[in-house]
Amino acid sequence: MNLKKTKSFPYIPNTHDDLDEMLKEIGAKSINELFDDIPNNLKLKKDLDIGESLSELEVLNYMKHLSNKNNNINNLTCFLGAGAYDHYIPSVIDHVISRSEFYTSYTPYQPEISQGTLQTIFEFQTLICNLTGMDAANASVYDGATAIAEAIIMASLDTRKQQIIISNTVNPEYISVVKTYAKALNLELIVVSEKDGVTDLEELDSKVGDEIAAVIVQSPNFFGIIENVSDIEKITHRGKKTKLIMSVDPISLGILKSPRELGADIVVGEGQSLGNSLSFGGPYLGFMATTKKLMRRLPGRIVGKTEDLDGNRAFVLTLQAREQHIRRERASSNICSNQALNALAATVYLTTLGKKGLKEVALQCAKKAQYAFNILTKSEKYKPTFTKPFFKEFAITSNVNEEKIKETLLDNNILGGFHLGKTYPQYKNSLLYCITEKRSKNEIDNLAEILEGIK
Template sequence: MPYIANTPKDIEEMLKVIGAATIDELFQGIKPHQRAKSFDLPGGLSEYEVTEHLQKLGYKNQFDFIPFIGGGYYDHYIPAAVPHLISRGEFYTAYTPYQPECSQGTLQALYEFQSSICTLTGMQVANASLYDGGTALYEAMMMALRINNKRSKIILDGGVSPIYRKIIKSYTTNLDISLVETTVSHGIVDRKEMLKLFDDDTAAVILQNPNFFGAIDDLTDIVQQAHQKNILIIESVYPMSLGMLKTPAEMGVDIVTGEGQSLGLPLNFGGPYLGFMATKKEYIRKMPGRIIGQTVDQNGKRCFVNTLQAREQHIRREKATSNICTNVSLCALQALIYMSLLGKEGFKELSQTNYHKSEYLKKRLDGIEGVEVKRSAPTYNEFTVHLPADASAVVAKMIDKGFAAGFPLGRYYADMQNYMIIAVTEKRTKAEMDLYAECLKEVILETQGEVVGCG
């Protein structure tokens, strides 16, 4: 029987307070024919039976293919020490403390996470994390509007992930914001189009680098032009790329956000993931989310606190910096452990490995008739290809050959049915990439009516 804490005496007292004689009186407003007479539910299962049932359901999922899917979420190797450390009870069950001094271990871990994000991006301050890359980008946009509070126009570059753009448009539907999107391009930002949109009502420009199509762009000139008109620059970054590319701080960017999944988090059917945000120190009071600070106690001993809490914890709702007043502490800790295990040199080496492996696959695909690797700009880790057939059909056929071949762009762009993004991480071996190229060649021939095979 279910355990219900209310004793007969408790029930009697509660009924007396609400003026009812019996529990049945509470349901008199529901007509008899509307009430369920019984619930046709099966009996309970044992632990073994539940485990067996769930395993059978799990086997329906396809998990034995080699992934080349990108688009913002990547199949990176996670060192065994990461899940081992994160599963410690004091980490796994801890929650972000609401009283600053109550959990020094959790606060220190989040402080170190912020420090690592600042090191990675070159920015001066970071928060204790946000939900994911998409919502972090939206929060950055709202932060920019608070800073430039006399302006209402946001320029959203076409190279930003369509997933992120959907999130931003969904959040801003009923807000008094002018959201202007630029043309989608496989390459870098169209400077002429962008500069024409700059005006005195523009609060910020949202860019992504590398962009959704993998293209690398030095944004320094755009940042300088924007700052001449007091326009803020928001950049969404792929953290792994920062091991070899110019940092947002070096380009003069004002607010940086990103998806932290590549920092030691598994793909896991879409989450939970990790959003991060960093900015210049002058904007810290406008930044959403928790911020952990370092100080000393009355005995002069180093300690950590939730600092500047009035921004979001102890303030009226309409004046808060965000309606997101929490963070994904466990995921942030997981990312911190991952970055700490790699270290600066390890992170650089891994970043370069990702780049060089993707360049190798580009060269292998160049030899396939009908496949065009888009080279309007240098790329990092992933790149766009044009196929002589529908990309979704090619991806479906490649699954049969053991590959998740890429991300079909027709899913988000009606005029790109024959395009797909291919991502390469450090996990992909030369043998896997060679076989991928061979199988892709065979699949394209199959779509053209020829019967062939690879292996």
């Protein structure tokens, strides 16, 4: 395609004279010559159908028109969870992370110069350790699913075993990611069934042995139920060197026992609920924490605190021998970056709320979820799918078609719940509802009223 013969669109600032000068410099006669390696039958034989060029004002108006087709939680009352949660985000978070020194920062290749960035990572690691009770945490990974996948690598490297057990009550999307990692790493993934909404302990007990590298459990699990981690821990550690990997909702740790107290070896989770918006699915951040014994297996970056030559507090990247850019052939992972801005938001969130604030958020979630569960199941039109203790999510079952329920709710500006039948066919008539601290009594009562009115 000869650009000089085509209609001019000012999407690219280079002029035709600029193009001629660049082609002359590299010794090419035309732009087409740059693509000679592509077979002619694969090349587009016509101009791109991208319409007339627009002014900045026209582009802005067009993009706003497109974005208005999306519905979002500013217009809807959200009762949807299933891994991404509508928690309140204090305004101070956007104020801090929008500062230029944070918003525009990237991976510090000369890290000790970036003392501010290193300090924010150090504070994040400290808060995650305080929250989970573990000894060491990294600077974050891409999301909750990636965190579990990286954890199985840690466990396999440490135990030199190839078999991993994962409970079917773990978030299905996480299981899919773990399967992908396991296949590439020649690890055998064994999925343990769920029974009445929790991990089948008898099946788990029958499969744990000395050949197992790790057992993965999520609590609260995908159904919102609090797992019997104490019993799972006993079964897991019966295997020689077998590690317990525990995935958690960080908000729940405001009122539940820490993973360290429950005997976890590696703790992972999705940090989106810590001051990060839903953002239509991302970007999010995964957090990882572990024991001192396993900290050299952690992927990514770890920041330590020290003193400089003048005795002043200073921050450095530490234990770098595990990282890909230092010892590539023996690296614990190929992850050598982190979700710095999202982790900063989580740091500001946890610092702003403090212990009491986080506990209050967790209590409100739990109490409001219990109220919603009671009022939705009061008439017995909607029945509990499970009878186990839950944190902020619960499933209810009815004879009403789940798509009709969701459409009716959406017509009333309500988002939720999640159709369990998509992943678990045995629960085809069950919807999973999530109640966070943002939901008011009036909103919950309105949800109950609308559900009761559906025939």
